[in-house]
Amino acid sequence: MTPHGTLRAVDGGSATRRRGGGGRMLGLGVRLAVSGGREALVRLVVLAVAVGLGVGLLLIAVAGINAVKAQNDRYAWLDTAGSPQSHKPGARSAGVHHKSPPTASASRAVTWLLVTTDEFGRQDITRVDLAVTGPSSPVPPGIPADPGPGQYYVSPALAPLLSAAPANELADRYPGTQAGVIGKAGLPSPGILLIVIGHARAQLSGTPGVTRVTAFNTTPLFSCGTSCAGHYGISASSMDLVLCVIALALLAPVLIFIGTATRLSAARREQRFAALRLVGATRRQISALSAVESTVAAAAGVVVGFGLFFALRDPMAAIPFTGAPFYPSDLSLTVPDILMVVIGVPALAVAAARLALHRVRISPLGATRRVTPKPPRWWRVIPLAAGIAELGFFVVYGPPATISGQAKAFTSGGALLIIGLMTAGPWLTMAGARALAGRTSSPSGLIAARRLADDPRGAFRAISGLVLALFITTVAVTLATTENAKTPIDWVGPGASGVLIQDFTENVPVLANGRPEPRYLSEIAPSAVPVRQLRQIDGVQGIVEVHDEPNLQIPASIFGSSMQAGVVSCAQLAEIPGYGRCPAGAVTAAFPASLFRDLYLSGYHVNQSLAKVTWPVATVTAAQLAALPLDSLNVATNGSTSAIEQARTVLDNAYPFLQAPRTLGDKSSAAQIEGYEQLFNVVILASLVIAGCALAAGVVGGLADRKRPFSLLRLTGARLAMLRRVVTLETAVPLLATAAVSIGIGFAASAMYASAQLHHPLVAPGTAYYVLTTAGIVAALAILVGTFPLLARITDPEVARNE
Numbered sequence: 001m002t003p004h005g006t007l008r009a010v011d012g013g014s015a016t017r018r019r020g021g022g023g024r025m026l027g028l029g030v031r032l033a034v035s036g037g038r039e040a041l042v043r044l045v046v047l048a049v050a051v052g053l054g055v056g057l058l059l060i061a062v063a064g065i066n067a068v069k070a071q072n073d074r075y076a077w078l079d080t081a082g083s084p085q086s087h088k089p090g091a092r093s094a095g096v097h098h099k100s101p102p103t104a105s106a107s108r109a110v111t112w113l114l115v116t117t118d119e120f121g122r123q124d125i126t127r128v129d130l131a132v133t134g135p136s137s138p139v140p141p142g143i144p145a146d147p148g149p150g151q152y153y154v155s156p157a158l159a160p161l162l163s164a165a166p167a168n169e170l171a172d173r174y175p176g177t178q179a180g181v182i183g184k185a186g187l188p189s190p191g192i193l194l195i196v197i198g199h200a201r202a203q204l205s206g207t208p209g210v211t212r213v214t215a216f217n218t219t220p221l222f223s224c225g226t227s228c229a230g231h232y233g234i235s236a237s238s239m240d241l242v243l244c245v246i247a248l249a250l251l252a253p254v255l256i257f258i259g260t261a262t263r264l265s266a267a268r269r270e271q272r273f274a275a276l277r278l279v280g281a282t283r284r285q286i287s288a289l290s291a292v293e294s295t296v297a298a299a300a301g302v303v304v305g306f307g308l309f310f311a312l313r314d315p316m317a318a319i320p321f322t323g324a325p326f327y328p329s330d331l332s333l334t335v336p337d338i339l340m341v342v343i344g345v346p347a348l349a350v351a352a353a354r355l356a357l358h359r360v361r362i363s364p365l366g367a368t369r370r371v372t373p374k375p376p377r378w379w380r381v382i383p384l385a386a387g388i389a390e391l392g393f394f395v396v397y398g399p400p401a402t403i404s405g406q407a408k409a410f411t412s413g414g415a416l417l418i419i420g421l422m423t424a425g426p427w428l429t430m431a432g433a434r435a436l437a438g439r440t441s442s443p444s445g446l447i448a449a450r451r452l453a454d455d456p457r458g459a460f461r462a463i464s465g466l467v468l469a470l471f472i473t474t475v476a477v478t479l480a481t482t483e484n485a486k487t488p489i490d491w492v493g494p495g496a497s498g499v500l501i502q503d504f505t506e507n508v509p510v511l512a513n514g515r516p517e518p519r520y521l522s523e524i525a526p527s528a529v530p531v532r533q534l535r536q537i538d539g540v541q542g543i544v545e546v547h548d549e550p551n552l553q554i555p556a557s558i559f560g561s562s563m564q565a566g567v568v569s570c571a572q573l574a575e576i577p578g579y580g581r582c583p584a585g586a587v588t589a590a591f592p593a594s595l596f597r598d599l600y601l602s603g604y605h606v607n608q609s610l611a612k613v614t615w616p617v618a619t620v621t622a623a624q625l626a627a628l629p630l631d632s633l634n635v636a637t638n639g640s641t642s643a644i645e646q647a648r649t650v651l652d653n654a655y656p657f658l659q660a661p662r663t664l665g666d667k668s669s670a671a672q673i674e675g676y677e678q679l680f681n682v683v684i685l686a687s688l689v690i691a692g693c694a695l696a697a698g699v700v701g702g703l704a705d706r707k708r709p710f711s712l713l714r715l716t717g718a719r720l721a722m723l724r725r726v727v728t729l730e731t732a733v734p735l736l737a738t739a740a741v742s743i744g745i746g747f748a749a750s751a752m753y754a755s756a757q758l759h760h761p762l763v764a765p766g767t768a769y770y771v772l773t774t775a776g777i778v779a780a781l782a783i784l785v786g787t788f789p790l791l792a793r794i795t796d797p798e799v800a801r802n803e
Helices: 003-013 021-034 037-082 158-164 236-262 266-278 283-317 335-356 378-397 403-439 443-454 456-485 531-535 595-601 622-627 641-654 670-705 707-715 720-758 767-786 788-794 797-802
Strands: 111-120 123-132 151-154 177-181 193-198 211-213 499-503 540-554 563-569 588-592 630-637
Touching (some): 037 111, 037 283, 037 335, 037 670, 111 641, 158 177, 283 335, 378 720, 403 720, 443 456, 456 670, 456 720, 456 767, 531 540, 540 588, 670 707, 670 720, 670 767, 707 788, 720 767
Parallel strands (some): 151 177
Antiparallel strands (some): 151 193, 499 630, 540 563, 563 588
């Protein structure tokens, strides 16, 4: 734009004060945004891409929150027995239900319902056993009619699995014939393994934990707080928190990208805006002009963002970060969601852009009155130190007792670390510049060190997105690796990973003191254990029966606190060496009751390997032991899938209405952890891509702003190779220094969180993490090398003559 055109547009700074002046400023802002030459067009495109990434990722996060609710709605029928009225006080975590929710008249025929979880090959199978009492009994969604005795319906994902797996490993658990396939209305997820089995009324009505149902739930009975209704579904509040944190983790690099892109050709824009101030434009008018440019880019970015959302919706729906994938239609948006994103993200983009160009509002000569800014001070590391100190406090004194308190505590600590990295970055950059100046005597090193020392904030700004991405990557990968490694095998030893545990207390009603009602346990007689069938399986190596004895306790010296004990036969205990041993000459010994649940899920800490533990003697004779009810049954196998699944089939047939037996290597949250890992991978890759774009924009912007001094250096005899070394050192020194600190802080924070919250030492990530971080740094340096052709072009001597 010519100066005369500018003067006419501003009209002496007074036109916008008259009626219609605002429209002129708006028109001028649009002209500057779209008709300002190649530089303006590049800046507009880069800003639109940045905002598009932010909008697309935020839409996916918001749609994910809606998808969790939609999935919970389809889980609701499985939680029909999970109403608050039917949950007895003192019940264990699996949930025991006795009353039906008052959803229909008593005259209507009822359905006896029992929902449990089976397992095959580390995949959960939701098992629904039901028995009808008449033709008007309620029918579960997704099937045309209730299955009769000897019939069952299966989900589309389970049907081929039943056919492909050996019958004695899976299909024999469900005798009868398949009546059909369950439709979408009854499937919480497209990949769920679900079976609905029909029984005779007399067979099911007296089973512990069964519920009389007069109508199936169509919506969750109550909102999830710290836990969900019944046993199925996901905690919507917890998942909302996870998705919000992920959205913020993605938006932070995006906003950095927007700020960096806004500064493209910042020097030239500041001169232009200062010229407008000199001819009479007010600060408000200059702010309006910069806001209009950013708003045009933001509007284009919103369109790009919606296109990105619809392109990524199907692959994102396949990520099982709740433990099960979504239907693509679950990832939906409401009108308030759309308005929030359409208005909110551009507003943030405008705010970031105005903050990035705040210097032009100093005075009409603000762009020419340049002085070296004060160097960053040591206080910038205080937020970083405060975040480390907060996490360290929880390591020493333990986290808050409540889940909400823990969420607030660790969220605030993580926020302090992120803020600390951003505030400490310029100080670390300055420290790196001083180290470079003290160790180099080459012209390129001295020039780079001087520029870094003069403007460490600007140098760090270009790499801040990548530094934040490396921190997020480190924390996400290390915590996922640590959580995935946290199994009871830590305490029992790898040799016991194939021990299959059948817990007889999970579906059993409990007394006020938390102990199972004896009249239910007495029905599980030791004589009913299918010992002969189990020992005939190739790979079964031992059987240990744990009997219920309410008056025994495991001493605190073993687990850190006392624990309810059962009684075991010393002869049987010797068959599983990983379970420890009896004192010499003892016949029976005290042994942990419900080993899988109490030892692992309840968070007990074991001071030594169980294989080295000598259990206390129990004053119970062999004859008395045989009369005690069973608490759990432990079947040791060689760890092969065939042996484990055959033993599970035998136990399922012997105790069809109990929760399925699990091995010590199993984790009830394994699918969800795997989903989190996939989600983390998306966050990591997106963060690295955005950070790379921000780095490219920062380097290109810096070169464009310095093309005159660089071209003058070329005129005075400086070689192009020296200028390349200057640019490389200006980026590589702060990048490597702050990246090392960021990765180190990520490992330290993860280790403290793992110790305080996961009660497990940090597990080093696998090779993929090191490859990913190295690739991110190498890619950043490759982006830098990719700007060398631009450096050669803008430092041509003709540039100095034309400036």
